[in-house]
Amino acid sequence: MQKLKHVAVAGNIGAGKTTLAKKLSHHYGWKTEFEAVENNPYLEDFYADMKQWSFHLQVYFLNSRLNQVKRIRKEEHTVVQDRSIYEDCFVFAKNLYESGNMTERDYENYLALFKSMSPVITPPDLLIYLRADIPKLVGQIEKRGRNYEESIRIDYLKTLNQHYEEWIKNYDLGKLIIIDVNQLDYLNNVEDFALIVSKIDTEINGLFSNQ
Ligand SMILES: Nc1ncnc2c1ncn2[C@@H]1O[C@H](COP(=O)(O)OP(=O)(O)OP(=O)(O)O)[C@@H](O)[C@H]1O
Numbered sequence: 001m002q003k004l005k006h007v008a009v010a011g012n013i014g015a016g017k018t019t020l021a022k023k024l025s026h027h028y029g030w031k032t033e034f035e036a037v038e039n040n041p042y043l044e045d046f047y048a049d050m051k052q053w054s055f056h057l058q059v060y061f062l063n064s065r066l067n068q069v070k071r072i073r074k075e076e077h078t079v080v081q082d083r084s085i086y087e088d089c090f091v092f093a094k095n096l097y098e099s100g101n102m103t104e105r106d107y108e109n110y111l112a113l114f115k116s117m118s119p120v121i122t123p124p125d126l127l128i129y130l131r132a133d134i135p136k137l138v139g140q141i142e143k144r145g146r147n148y149e150e151s152i153r154i155d156y157l158k159t160l161n162q163h164y165e166e167w168i169k170n171y172d173l174g175k176l177i178i179i180d181v182n183q184l185d186y187l188n189n190v191e192d193f194a195l196i197v198s199k200i201d202t203e204i205n206g207l208f209s210n211q
Pocket residue numbers: 011012013014015016017018019035037043057058061082083087088089092093140149
């Protein structure tokens with residue numbers, strides 16, 4: 001019987017991944033893998049000057065996310081991961097290159113590194129994509145008030161959203177749930193959270209019954 005081992009929550013900056021991952025961990029008893037924002041040595045510099053720091057930041061995230069994947073694989077419990085490694089490559093790095101914030105040689109170098117790593121990368125059993133429009137993202141980014149995120153431009157969020165949609169349209173590495181979170185408040189509204197849980201339960205049952 002297949003077991004749900006690795007769940008990843010995907011979505012743009014401020015979509016509410018961390019909140020959902022925490023709530024799912026509490027509800028299902030899953031372990032969590034979060035990105036430690038405070039210890040990131042490049043994030044603040046990156047937001048101040050993307051051109052200068054994009055490559056450094058992407059290599060940092062790639063390595064950090066690969067280590068998460070390796071830990072998840074070893075773990076016998078189910079783990080919910082806050083953002084997948086595919087988003088780093090197919091959304092963030094791609095967006096930086098296409099917007100002129102990463103040079104071609106750096107991007108090619110990055111892609112070659114990603115390719116070398118790919119035999120070790122296993123996809124999540126279930127990917128939950130949180131789809132959010134710009135006003136929702138902006139509202140949530142403002143609410144949490146991280147200083148360095150004040151410089152995030154609407155344009156940046158918009159092109160990230162376009163890359164997210166492109167990536168998710170072609171995503172075929174495992175089970176996928178798409179949740180439009182624009183009208184949801186699963187932190188404070190029990191019914192909104194229950195709606196997400198019921199979608200996940202359906203997928204979990206599907207995983208089991210396929211065996
Ligand atoms: N590969 C990446 N390239 C550029 N920035 C990234 C990358 N991965 C994460 N970040 C940035 O790191 C910061 C920390 O992300 P964090 O894990 O808190 O999630 P978030 O995107 O803010 O999501 P949410 O609000 O949905 O929990 C954010 O500003 C995020 O955009």
